[in-house]
Each structure stands twice: as C-alpha cells, then as structure tokens.
Amino acid sequence: MTQTKPSTPVVRWLTTLDHRDIGVLYVVFGAIAGLWGATDAMAVRTELLSPGLAVWDAATYNAFFTTHGLTMLFFFATPVAFGLANYVVPLLVGADDMAFPRVNAVAFWLLPPALLLARAGIVGQLLGIPHLAPPTTGWTFYPPLSTQQAGHGVDLVLLGLHLSGVSTIASSVNVVVTIAIARDESVSWASLDMFSWTMLTTAGLVIFAFPVLGSAMLMLLSDRLVGTTFFAVEGGGPMLWQHLFWFFGHPEVYILVLPAMGIVSHVLPRFAGRRLFGFRSVVYSTLAIGALAFGVWAHHMFATGMDPRLRISFMAVTLAIAVPSAVKTFNWIATLWHGAIRLTVPMLFCVAAVGNFVLGGVTGVFLASIPVDLVLHDTYYVVGHFHFLLVGTIVFGLFAGGYYWFPLLTGRWFDRGLARAHFYLSAFGIPVTFLPFLLVGMAGLPRRVAAYPPEFALLHYVATFGAYVLGVGQLLFVWNALSSAVRGEPVETTDPWELDRTGQRTPEWASGAETE
Amino acid sequence: MSVKSAVDDIRTSLRDAASGLFDGGNARTGTPVAFAAAVAGVEGLVYVVGRFVPELLRSVGAGPVVVGLYGTVGIALALLFRSQGRPSVVDDSTRSLALVAAGLGFWSVVPLVGSQPPVPAWAFVFVGLGLVAFRYALPAMFGDAVGITTTGRRGDDSNVGRTAGTFAAVLATTAVMTAAAIRPSVQILSLLAAVVGVAAVALTASDGFDAADSSDGTQDTHDALNAQNEQASPPIPLSLVPLQTATGRRRAVLVGDLLRRFALALVVVFVVVTVVSFHAPSVAAFGSTLPPNAVFGILLCLELAGEVVGRRLAPRVTRTVGRRRLAVLSVALTALFPVLLVTAPAKLPVLAMLFFGFGFRRVGTDARRSLVDAAVGARSETAPDEYRAARDLVVVPAPVVGGMLFWYSPVLAFSLATAVGGLALREYVRLLFGGAPTWMEAGE
Ligand code: HEM
Ligand SMILES: [Cu+2]
Numbered sequence: 037m038t039q040t041k042p043s044t045p046v047v048r049w050l051t052t053l054d055h056r057d058i059g060v061l062y063v064v065f066g067a068i069a070g071l072w073g074a075t076d077a078m079a080v081r082t083e084l085l086s087p088g089l090a091v092w093d094a095a096t097y098n099a100f101f102t103t104h105g106l107t108m109l110f111f112f113a114t115p116v117a118f119g120l121a122n123y124v125v126p127l128l129v130g131a132d133d134m135a136f137p138r139v140n141a142v143a144f145w146l147l148p149p150a151l152l153l154a155r156a157g158i159v160g161q162l163l164g165i166p167h168l169a170p171p172t173t174g175w176t177f178y179p180p181l182s183t184q185q186a187g188h189g190v191d192l193v194l195l196g197l198h199l200s201g202v203s204t205i206a207s208s209v210n211v212v213v214t215i216a217i218a219r220d221e222s223v224s225w226a227s228l229d230m231f232s233w234t235m236l237t238t239a240g241l242v243i244f245a246f247p248v249l250g251s252a253m254l255m256l257l258s259d260r261l262v263g264t265t266f267f268a269v270e271g272g273g274p275m276l277w278q279h280l281f282w283f284f285g286h287p288e289v290y291i292l293v294l295p296a297m298g299i300v301s302h303v304l305p306r307f308a309g310r311r312l313f314g315f316r317s318v319v320y321s322t323l324a325i326g327a328l329a330f331g332v333w334a335h336h337m338f339a340t341g342m343d344p345r346l347r348i349s350f351m352a353v354t355l356a357i358a359v360p361s362a363v364k365t366f367n368w369i370a371t372l373w374h375g376a377i378r379l380t381v382p383m384l385f386c387v388a389a390v391g392n393f394v395l396g397g398v399t400g401v402f403l404a405s406i407p408v409d410l411v412l413h414d415t416y417y418v419v420g421h422f423h424f425l426l427v428g429t430i431v432f433g434l435f436a437g438g439y440y441w442f443p444l445l446t447g448r449w450f451d452r453g454l455a456r457a458h459f460y461l462s463a464f465g466i467p468v469t470f471l472p473f474l475l476v477g478m479a480g481l482p483r484r485v486a487a488y489p490p491e492f493a494l495l496h497y498v499a500t501f502g503a504y505v506l507g508v509g510q511l512l513f514v515w516n517a518l519s520s521a522v523r524g525e526p527v528e529t530t531d532p533w534e535l536d537r538t539g540q541r542t543p544e545w546a547s548g549a550e551t552e
Numbered sequence: 553m554s555v556k557s558a559v560d561d562i563r564t565s566l567r568d569a570a571s572g573l574f575d576g577g578n579a580r581t582g583t584p585v586a587f588a589a590a591v592a593g594v595e596g597l598v599y600v601v602g603r604f605v606p607e608l609l610r611s612v613g614a615g616p617v618v619v620g621l622y623g624t625v626g627i628a629l630a631l632l633f634r635s636q637g638r639p640s641v642v643d644d645s646t647r648s649l650a651l652v653a654a655g656l657g658f659w660s661v662v663p664l665v666g667s668q669p670p671v672p673a674w675a676f677v678f679v680g681l682g683l684v685a686f687r688y689a690l691p692a693m694f695g696d697a698v699g700i701t702t703t704g705r706r707g708d709d710s711n712v713g714r715t716a717g718t719f720a721a722v723l724a725t726t727a728v729m730t731a732a733a734i735r736p737s738v739q740i741l742s743l744l745a746a747v748v749g750v751a752a753v754a755l756t757a758s759d760g761f762d763a764a765d766s767s768d769g770t771q772d773t774h775d776a777l778n779a780q781n782e783q784a785s786p787p788i789p790l791s792l793v794p795l796q797t798a799t800g801r802r803r804a805v806l807v808g809d810l811l812r813r814f815a816l817a818l819v820v821v822f823v824v825v826t827v828v829s830f831h832a833p834s835v836a837a838f839g840s841t842l843p844p845n846a847v848f849g850i851l852l853c854l855e856l857a858g859e860v861v862g863r864r865l866a867p868r869v870t871r872t873v874g875r876r877r878l879a880v881l882s883v884a885l886t887a888l889f890p891v892l893l894v895t896a897p898a899k900l901p902v903l904a905m906l907f908f909g910f911g912f913r914r915v916g917t918d919a920r921r922s923l924v925d926a927a928v929g930a931r932s933e934t935a936p937d938e939y940r941a942a943r944d945l946v947v948v949p950a951p952v953v954g955g956m957l958f959w960y961s962p963v964l965a966f967s968l969a970t971a972v973g974g975l976a977l978r979e980y981v982r983l984l985f986g987g988a989p990t991w992m993e994a995g996e
Contacts, residue, residue, distance in 0.1 A: 082740055086663065090736035451582030457758035461751060493664050497743075501657075504747040512586055512751065519582055 053137035062119025073107035081503040087490045097486035098172035105175030117295035127544035130220025135213035146203035153196030157189035179267040208239035234298025237326040249284035282333035290329040296433025307383035308375030321360035328357040339413040354404035381455040385436035392428025417477025443532040448524030454516040461509030468502030590752035592717025597745035606821045612673040620955020623821035633688035637787040648689040653749030655683025659742035726849030794939040805927035808979030815973035817950035831898035851907040858911025875919040882916025887973025894966035
C-alpha cells in the first residue's frame with residue numbers, strides 16, 4: 037500500500053514494502069528452510085535405523101541434529117509465524133500496513149544471508165573447503181564443546197544466528213507498534229482479536245529474550261576468536277552460558293508456540309460455529325505465559341548441580357506455567373462442545389494440534405518435577421516431549437493457518453484431497469515417531485548418540501517409520517502448495533469459508549484475495 | 553549414438569512426466585498426480601529392492617537353495633495371481649496397496665530379526681514376498697487421470713511414468729548403497745517404499761467431506777481409481793495343453809520361448825549375488841571407493857538404460873532387419889549373458905557393457921512376443937495368455953534348480969543357463985530358414 041509503481045515481478049518482489057508481499061516472502065522462505073531442516077531430520081532418522089554407525093560417522097550425525105534444530109527453530113518456525121502475522125495482523129487490526137514498512141523489508145532480507153551463514157558449514161563440507169564444517173555442538177552450543185570445536189563453521193553459525201536475531205527483533209518491534217499504535221480507532225483493546233493478542237505477546241517475548249541470546253553469542257564468539265574467558269572455567273564458567281542461553285531458550289519455546297496457539301484460537305471457533313469459549317481467560321493466560329516464561333529457564337539445568345533452593349523455585353514456577361496452558365486447552369475443548377463442527381482441513385490440523393499439545397504438555401509437567409527430571413534429563417524422553425510440542429502443536433498450528441489463509445494469500449484453493457492426505461499422514465506420523473522417543477527415553481537411552489544398544493532397535497525402527505511417513509506427507513504439502521498457487525481453482529468470494537453464515541467473518545477477508 | 557539416444561530418452565521421459573504433472577488443467581488433478589507418482593515410486597522401489605533381495609538373503613545366512621526358492625516362489629505367486637484373478641480380500645486397490653506396503657515393511661524388519669534362532673530372518677523375506685505379490689492384484693492401469701501402468705497384468709509394458717519411477721528408484725538405491733552396507737541399505741529402501749505405499753493409500757482415502765467442497769460436485773478420486781478394476785482380465789486356466797498341441801515351426805517358437813524363459817529363471821536371482829559377493833568389484837570415484845553393492849546399483853542403471861534404448865530403437869530395427877532376426881538377436885543376448893557374467897573380469901567397464909547389453913535385449917521383446925502370439929494362433933482371445941501361463945508353470949522350479957547348481961558351483965549354474973539359452977536360440981534360428989510361414993504373416 038506504500039507505493040504502487042508498475043515494475044517487473046523480480047524488482048517488485050525484491051523491493052516490495054507491502055506487508056502482504058513481505059508476509060508471502062517470509063512464508064516461502066520459511067518453507068524452503070523447513071524442507072532443508074527436514075532433510076537433516078531424515079538423515080538423523082536414517083542413521084538411527086541401525087544400532088551401529090551404518091550410514092554416517094558420528095561427527096556427521098552430530099552435525100545433522102545440530103543443523104536440524106537450528107534450521108527448524110530459527111529459519112522455519114519463526115519466519116513462517118511472523119510471515120502469517122505480517123500478512124494478517126495489519127488487516128485484523130485495521131492498520132494500513134505494518135508500522136514501519138522499511139524496517140519490515142530489512143528484517144526479512146536479513147534472513148537469507150543469515151540462513152546461508154548458518155548453513156555454510158554443510159556447503160563448505162560438500163565443496164571440500166578447509167576449516168569449514170558444520171557445527172556438531174547441538175543447538176544449545178554448550179561450552180566447552182562449542183569453544184573447542186575447530187574451524188570456522190561454528191563462528192559462521194553464531195554470526196548467522198545473530199543476524200537472524202536482529203531480524204526477529206526488528207519485526208517484533210514492528211508487530212508491537214502496529215498493534216499498539218497503528219491500529220484503527222475502531223479496534224479497542226477489548227475488541228482486539230485473539231491472533232493479534234498472541235502475536236503481541238510473542239513479540240514482547242522476542243524483545244526481551246533475543247537480545248540476551250545475541251549478547252551471549254557475541255561473548256561466545258569472542259571466547260572462540262579473541263581468547264576472552266566469559267565461559268571458560270577460569271573465567272565466567274560454562275554455567276554462565278547455560279543461564280544466558282536458557283534465559284533466552286525457554287521464552288523461545290513460547291515465542292514459537294504462542295503464534296500457533298493464536299492460530300488455533302482464531303481458526304478453531306470458525307469451524308465450530310461458536311465464539312471462542314472464555315475469550316478473556318485466553319487473553320489473560322496468554323499474558324501469564326508471557327510473564328512466567330522468563331521465570332522457568334533453570335528447569336533445563338536441574339541436573340547441573342545448582343543450588344537446590346533455587347531449583348525448587350524454578351520447579352514451582354514451571355509447574356505454575358502449566359496452568360495457563362491448561363486453561364487454553366480447556367477453552368479450546370469447551371469451544372468444540374455443542375459446536376456445529378465442520379471438519380475442514382484447517383480444522384483437522386487445529387484439533388490434532390490440541391491433542392498433541394496435551395501429550396507434549398503433560399510430559400513437560402513430568403519433566404518439571406526435579407526428581408523425575410534427574411532421571412529423564414538428556415534422554416530421548418525430553419526429545420519426545422518437545423517434538424510433540426514443536427511438531428505436533430506448533431507445526432500443526434502453522435499448517436492450520438497456512439491452509440486457512442491459503443485462499444487469502446494466493447487467491448486460489450488448495451487441492452483438498454492432497455491436503456487431507458497430508459493431514460492423515462502427518463497426524464499418523466506424529467505419535468508413531470514420537471511415542472517411541474518417550475519409551476526409549478524412559479528406558480534410559482541418552483539423546484544425541486549416533487549408535488545405541490541393539491535392544492532399542494525396534495523402537496527406533498518404529499520412530500523412523502513414522503518419520504518417513506511425516507517426511508513423505510510434507511512432500512504432498514509442497515506439491516499441493518506449489519501446484520495450487522499456480523493453477524488452483526480461483527477463489528471468487530471474500531468469504532471462502534462461508535463464515536458469514538455464523539457471523540464469524542473477520543476483517544482480513546474483507547478486501548478479498550490479492551488477485552485483483 | 554545409442555548412448556545419446558538413451559540420454560534423449562531419459563530426457564523425453566522426464567519432460568513427459570513433468571508436463572504430465574503440470575498439464576493437469578485444474579487443481580482437481582492434484583491428488584491423482586500425486587497418487588500416480590506414489591504408485592510409480594512403489595513400483596520402482598519394489599523392482600530395485602527385489603533385485604537386491606537375494607543378496608540380502610545371503611547376508612542373513614540363507615543358502616543358495618533358499619535364494620533359489622525366493623525366485624521360485626516369486627514366479628509361482630505371479631502365476632497364481634494371474635490364473636486365479638484378484639482374490640476377494642482385495643476388492644479395491646487401496647487394500648492391495650496396503651498389503652504391498654505391509655510386505656515391504658516385512659522386508660525392512662529383516663535386519664532387526666538378526667539371527668535369533670526360532671525363526672530364521674529369511675522367513676520374513678518370504679512373508680514379505682507373499683504380501684508384495686499383491687501388486688499383481690492392482691489394476692493394470694489406473695484411470696485416465698492417473699495414467700500409469702502397474703506390474704498388474706503386463707510385466708514389462710513400457711510406460712513413461714513407470715520408467716521415470718524406476719530410474720528414480722534405481723538412482724536413489726545406488727545413492728543409499730554408496731553410503732551403507734547391503735542390510736541397512738535394503739532396510740532403508742524397503743521402509744521408504746513401504747512409506748510411499750502408505751502415502752498412496754492415504755491419497756486414495758483422502759476425498760470426501762470438506763465443507764468447502766459442497767459447492768462444487770467434486771469427483772471422488774477413489775471412485776476414479778477403482779473404476780478400472782472392473783476391467784480386470786478373466787482368470788486363466790492352468791494347464792500344459794497349450795504347450796502340447798503345436799507342431800512344426802510353431803512348436804519351435806513355443807519351445808524356444810519356454811527354454812529362454814527357463815534359462816533366465818535358472819540364474820536371474822543369482823545375478824546380484826554373483827556381482828556383489830563373487831566378483832565384488834569396487835570402484836574408486838570422487839576420492840572414495842564405491843562398494844560392490846553400489847556398483848551393482850550402477851549396473852542396474854545401465855541395464856535399465858539399455859532397456860530404454862532397446863525399446864526405443866525397436867520399431868526402426870524391426871523395419872530394417874525384420875521380426876524374426878530381431879527375435880533371434882534378443883534371445884542370443886539373453887543366452888550369452890549368464891556365462892559372460894560369471895566368467896567376466898570384475899572390472900566396471902566390462903560389467904557395464906554386459907548389463908547394458910542384457911537390458912538391450914528388450915529391443916526384440918515385442919518381436920518375440922508377436923511371434924509367440926502368432927505361433928499360438930488365434931484359437932481364442934486368451935490363447936496366448938494360456939500358453940504363457942503353461943510356460944511359466946514349467947519354469948516355476950527353475951530358480952530352485954539353479955540354486956542347487958549354484959551351491960555346487962556358480963560357474964556351472966551360469967554356464968548351464970547359457971546352455972539352455974543356446975537350445976532356445978537353436979529353436980529360434982530354425983525360423984530363419986525357409987520363407988515365412990502363413991501363420992506368421994501378420995505384421996511382417
Ligand atoms: C509450550 C510449548 C513447549 C515447547 C515448544 C517446549 C520445548 C522444549 C524444548 C525444545 C526442550 C528441550 C531443550 C533442549 O534441551 O534441547 C524442552 C525441555 C523441557 N521442557 Fe518444554 N516445551 C514446551 C512446554 C513445556 C511445558 C508446558 C513444560 C512444563 C510445565 C515444559 C517443561 C520442560 C522441561 C522441564 C524441560 C527440560 C527437560 C530436560 O532437559 O531435562 N515444557 N521443552
Ligand atoms: Cu523450558
């Protein structure tokens with residue numbers, strides 16, 4: 037909406053300041069990164085099909101799970117969430133565009149170089165460039181491992197993540213200002229929609245959490261490159277890193293889950309034919325999560341030998357944060373109660389996301405209990421816990437939003453047969469992949485190991501089967517999105533989901549699709 | 553020139569496949585296209601993985617006779633499905649696909665079973681084989697929208713979708729084999745194939761009830777896919793009579809065809825064992841060494857390339873040399889392959905030429921087939937099928953016999969296969985003398 041001079045498509049996409057264009061760019065970028073991260077995951081699962089080192093050596097395996105985590109968190113989930121927000125939040129709050137369109141464009145264009153820096157290691161390895169190998173530290177970069185890994189792979193990743201952090205902070209500032217200041221007078225705080233509330237909270241979390249990560253990364257970089265001792269035993273100590281990292285890291289998981297929860301809260305009621313049950317309590321629980329998220333970080337460090345009195349307080353706050361999460365779950369279920377449910381594709385993903393959230397959340401509550409965590413820490417149980425949330429809830433929420441707004445973003449329909457097959461395969465793949473994680477974890481298998489005792493082979497086999505199903509399912513999505521964006525059936529109405537019938541059409545649909 | 557046309561052919565196949573994907577017209581074709589790709593993927597992977605399975609059997613401790621039994625059971629199952637028609641348990645393609653996927657799943661658990669005593673690991677291969685055979689219960693051709701032939705009725709029809717699928721599968725296989733040993737490789741690939749099968753099943757089950765669908769009467773993909781099932785060919789009676797009734801040169805064609813098939817069946821399951829364990833060639837490339845199983849993957853690529861080239865040249869060659877000489881050439885290539893393979897030096901160029909030539913025998917497949925059809929005569933519409941069923945009935949024990957010979961001496965087994973192939977060749981050569989008999993007229 038800023039200026040519309042005719043130009044070639046390339047120039048247009050490179051120079052656009054329109055929040056809708058930038059939203060689409062984010063989503064496309066996120067999808068590409070997501071595919072890249074998915075190939076890492078497939079590589080990890082393929083290695084784990086056999087107890088021994090059947091396919092890759094241990095260092096390569098370590099690199100795969102490290103880049104998998106980094107790519108998925110920083111370059112897939114976050115950009116897709118912010119892309120959808122970029123597109124619909126200004127429409128929902130009646131703003132002309134994002135508050136700062138140029139900042140918005142800059143924030144997006146920082147991401148491709150950030151991704152390339154972060155993934156330079158693998159490119160370097162393929163091309164045989166010396167001193168350039170992917171990091172093998174895990175996404176958490178714990179020193180002393182991360183200060184000691186040779187070569188420049190780790191340095192480049194740290195720079196790339198720093199850049200992506202700058203990008204995320206910039207777009208968060210934009211989201212906050214857009215919602216708080218640039219919204220239309222007719223939209224009061226009391227009438228602000230649920231998705232905007234969650235994006236506002238998310239952006240607030242980003243603004244407080246990401247700078248900490250950014251500084252910690254620069255400190256780590258200077259430990260590596262100029263010999264400072266921030267995280268060396270003789271200096272600040274490795275524990276300092278863990279505190280700084282998780283002060284960012286726990287809010288980060290809520291940064292990822294809140295947009296997805298916002299989408300579920302926005303989409304699920306439309307296909308239940310009812311208003312979101314207890315709207316106010318959902319808003320308050322969102323804000324509560326936002327506040328409490330900064331008080332739980334040390335639950336990632338229960339096993340480090342920290343002061344037990346401190347540990348207890350973190351356990352208490354962690355158990356407390358389960359309450360607002362449960363409130364949301366209750367509200368979603370109550371919204372479905374007596375609803376006129378339409379099982380459209382976005383709705384299917386919403387319902388499955390709620391179910392997966394219960395599994396992931398409950399396993400988190402177990403981990404929050406110190407004695408239990410001391411047994412399960414650093415086992416596959418933890419990996420199972422967070423994958424039910426990250427994949428089962430967050431990715432499902434993003435898919436719900438992706439399908440729901442597909443007619444808005446592209447002006448065309450997706451293929452429903454493909455979409456439903458995508459859903460079946462995904463919904464089947466989640467428990468088949470991640471329940472075995474919980475089981476091998478409870479049996480004591482540590483995470484992040486390339487080889488394991490043969491007793492675990494059967495469960496790992498089942499998990500890999502599930503992961504392949506998930507992987508193939510996502511190919512259906514990619515094919516569907518690509519082919520439907522080009523030749524899908526055009527959407528001819530501003531109410532493609534027939535929301536007027538229940539009086540639930542929201543402002544993002546008002547202007548119709550972008551085609552005209 | 554032949555290499556160039558192979559490249560051309562691959563390129564054409566890819567282009568056709570790609571335009572097939574994009575020419576859908578509207579989004580409604582999305583699901584069938586994905587389904588076609590999935591079925592082509594399963595078919596391709598079943599084909600390549602099947603070629604490696606004998607070596608898998610060997611590596612889990614099965615002897616040559618068991619390996620031969622794998623071939624025998626395979627032929628018997630194909631024959632059974634053809635002669636009995638589709639079993640009633642699989643009244644739609646979804647179920648057949650599900651069973652095929654389950655069979656592939658059995659193959660992928662073989663390494664898990666290891667060598668635990670109660671049930672030998674190779675037993676799982678046979679259970680898998682029984683289930684994978686349900687691919688013969690798939691319709692030979694899925695609907696127009698899908699446009700893909702399966703192994704259902706005609707074992708080796710050429711179809712762009714299938715060829716592309718097979719090429720993709722062979723390349724993927726070679727890549728995996730480069731990274732891992734035979735057991736993990738087969739496990740990865742058969743699991744992948746099973747999953748692609750699961751995806752195909754999900755696609756057939758995915759249409760129906762989206763609210764937004766209500767406005768436009770969408771056609772149900774599931775129905776479209778299964779519409780073809782009604783046209784399945786009728787069961788074929790199993791009897792040796794069709795073999796016994798022919799006389800003279802007609803008889804020569806039929807006996808020759810039987811011998812050719814028998815020769816191939818004697819050793820075909822041992823080809824992979826011979827290359828991977830007997831010759832064990834390893835090739836240095838790009839600073840690393842390709843293990844023998846990866847080399848076999850490359851050889852399969854070449855065999856497929858030879859096949860594609862052969863099929864493409866076939867019409868032109870038929871026009872210039874005639875059907876009979878072409879059939880003789882094809883049988884000669886088949887007959888020579890075994891002895892050359894077992895005595896060849898373990899060098900990639902030599903093996904490469906051998907496999908390319910073996911695939912190239914397909915240049916005469918259509919010629920040979922039409923000769924056989926003519927020799928059987930037009931007694932009834934199903935007469936050629938009845939003959940082939942009878943022929944395959946005779947061939948069923950061949951792999952086990954081959955296994956016994958192989959157990960005694962691989963060179964003996966492969967030489968004998970060539971000897972039998974030679975007998976087949978002798979019958980075919982008889983056709984070259986004297987004019988074309990009247991029954992052969994059609995087409996020459
Ligand atoms: C809401 C979405 C959530 C996400 C996305 C999420 C994600 C994660 C991730 C990524 C980790 C592992 C980090 C690592 O070591 O690599 C983790 C660990 C943990 N989570 Fe969650 N989590 C969520 C909710 C919860 C909840 C609701 C609780 C408890 C009330 C919880 C409790 C824990 C605990 C205690 C650990 C540490 C386990 C250990 O390392 O021993 N999480 N979570
Ligand atoms: Cu946490």
